[in-house]
Amino acid sequence: EPGREEDETIATGVASAIAGGVTSVACMPNTEPALDSQSSAEFVVQQARRANLANVFPIGAITKGRQGNELSEMGGLVQGGAVAFTDDGTPVSSAEVMRRAMEYARGLGKAILSHSEDLELTKGGVMHEGAVSVRLGLKGMPSAAEEIMVYREIALAEISGAHVHILHVSTAGSVDLIRNGQKKGIRVTGEACPHHLTLxxxxxxxxxxxxKMAPPLRTQADIEALIDGLKDGTLSVLATDHAPHALEKKTREFDQAPNGIIGLETFLPISIQALIEPGHLDWPRMLGMMTIAPAQVLGIDRGTLTPGAVADVTVIDPDVEWTIDPTRFKSKSRNCPFGGWKVRGRAEIVMVGGDIKQRKSPFA
Known part of the structure; x- marks a missing residue:
């Protein structure tokens, strides 16, 4: 919303967030029409206030209509409540347009969030390019398609002085590029998503x-590199990449079905399974990547429990065991690859602005 309300509305999206223990979401501008003006950002903020559940922070489009040609009304978007900029779902193919966007974003004190994908290399692709795609006879999307654009974004961040955040990192090469950029003092950060850590x-x-998603599920070696990136701090953020699609769309022929999965209501337990249970991260580190770090990337006053901070609080039972059942989700869509998984850990009490929005435990 706006557009494609059959997939998700702002009201169902924030209900899904609260069910997953998420008190604040940053929503992407790949809507119809795109969030490329002050009024469109204000619409999202108003709809979120009506829903009165999770906080919603709009991410403004980098270019008008997300077409990659003309910069959006970036200053107006900030006035309307936008906290960062991206054309997520598609990259900004023109390096010159992206350079100008970074320069404007730096002047506004906002980050550029990059969906890093070379569309010429991924055209027609439906999965990761590798041995499995060859055996299945499916056109693949090579790791290089992501890594080429990650390299470009880091180079542009260096000459512009902007902060670029790489969304949904999926390859070992991307992790290396981000790590090397950080060593050079370039303002680049990155994130991983639970599905890319487990599948x-x-x-x-x-x-x-x-x-089926973009970026696609990669290899076990990529998973290990992503985990190493989280462990050494190269990747500082855990995110959901929540991408709802109605059942009638996801049940099309494989090559016609849209990319993306929902992730808000499985965010916590799948992250626990991927990172806590194997001992890769401890609880404070993982929770910081879900709270403090994304708030810092977006420059918003959220994510901490310090005295005087906004009382956005999630109380977690780390030991409760349950089975993921997408038919019971609050999201309007059901495109989840984790149905039937037995998991541990759940958000029991969720507070936003000091008001309790969810209370699952009868003893709380």
Whole structure:
């Protein structure tokens, strides 16, 4: 919303967030029309206030209509409540346009969030390019398609002095590029998503469209590199990349089905399974990547429990065991690859601005 309300509305999206223990969401501008003006950002803020559940911070489009040609009304977007800029869902193919966007964003004190993908290399691709795609006879999307654009964004951040944040990092090469950029003092940060930490391209053998996403599921070696990146701080943020699609869209032929999965209501337990249970991260580190770090990237006054901070609080039962059932989700969509998984950890009490929005435990 706006547009494609059959997939998700702002009201169902924030309900899904609260169910997953998420008190604040930053929504992407890949709407119809795109969030490329002050009024469009204000609309999202107003709809979120009506829903009165999770905080919603709009991310403004970098270019008008997300077409990659003309810069959006970046100053107006900030006045309307936008906290960063991206054309997420598609990259900004023109390096010159992206350079100018970074320069404007730096002047506004906002980050550029990059969906790093070379569309010429991924055209027609439906999964990761590798041994599995060859065996399945499916056109792949090579790791290089992501890494080429990550390299470009880091180079542009260096000459512009802007802060660029790489969304949904999926390859070992991207992690290395971000790490090297940080060593040079370039303002680049990156994030990982739970599905890229737990699932590989082997899942596509079933031709289940719930495993179809962009960037695609990669290899076990990529998973290990992402985890190493989280452990050494190269990747500072954990994010959901929540991308709802109605059932009638996800049940199309595999090559016609849209990319993306929902992630808000599985964010916590899948992250626990991927990072806490194997001992890769401890609780403070993981929770910081879900709260403090994304708030810092976006420059918003959220994510901490310091005295005087906004009382956005999630109380977690780390030991409760449950089975993921997407039919019971608050999200309007059901495109989840984790249905039937037995997991541990759940948000029991969720407060936003000091008001309790969810209370699952009868003893709380």
């Amino acid at each position: 590989t391209d082997e899942s596509l053998r079933t031709f289940d469209t719930n495993y």
